[in-house]
Amino acid sequence: MATFTQYKVYYPFVGPCDPCPPIRAKTYNTPPQLYVPVQPPGLPQYDPYTALKQGTLWPAYYSPYDGRIESKPGE
C-alpha cells in the first residue's frame, strides 16, 4: 500500500508543440479534514505550546504546506 500523503499527483497531457518545457507531474491538496470529516472524540492532542504553534490541538488535523510540490519544467 502506498504511503498516505496530503496531496495527490496527476500527469496532464503534454503536447509535442507546447511552447514551454512541460511540468509533467502536477499535484493538488487533499488535506486531512477530507478524510475525517466529523471529528471523533478523544483524539490525541498536542501539548499546548505545540498546538498554538501548529494552529490545531490535534495532530490528525495538522496540514503542513511548504510550497507547491510538482516536477520542475522539462524534467
Added chain:
Amino acid sequence: MWIYEKKLQYPVRVSKCDVRMAKLLHEQYGGADGELAAALRYLNQRYSIPDKVVGLLNDIGTEEFAHLEMIATMIYKLTKDATPEQIRAAGVDDHYVNHDRALFYHNASGVPWTASYIQAKGDPIADLYEDIAAEEKARATYQWLIDQTDDPDLKDGLKFLREREVIHSLRFREAVEILKEDQAQKKIF
C-alpha cells in the same frame, strides 16, 4: 441545443514561452469586447429580433463560443507549465494568488466580466448597431494583441480570429440592410 465537435475551429499553435501574453489574452476571454461577451450578447438578442435575422445571431453567437475555446487554449498553453517564480517574473502573480493556473472571466487588468458589458435594447436596429460596434472593437483588440507578441504561430491564430470579426461585422451590416427593406423598391415617401 448544440452539437459539440471535439476540435478547435482553427488550429491553435503557440511557439514562444511567454507567460505575460496569457495575461493580455484575457482581454479577449473575459473583457468587455471579448468572445464571452460576444457569444452571450448575440445568443440573448436572437429571441427579440425579426425572424429574418434570428439565424444569423444564432450562428455567429455559436461561432463566438468556438473562438472563446481557441483563446482559452492559447492562455492554457502559455500558463500550464509556468512555475510560481516564472509567473511572478512575468507580472501575473496577482492572477496566481486568486486563481493559480486556472483561467477566469476577467480582462487583462483583472476586472471580472459583468453583464453590463452587453446590451439588449429590444430595438432591432439598436441591437444590430451594437453588434456591429462590438465586432469592430473586438477586431481592434485583436490588432493590439497581435502588436504585443512576436510569436508567428500565435499571431496566425489571432489573425484568423481578427478576420472572423471583419466578416461578422459585414454580416450584421447586411442584416441591417435586410431590416431596412424599402431600399430596393421605388417608393414615394
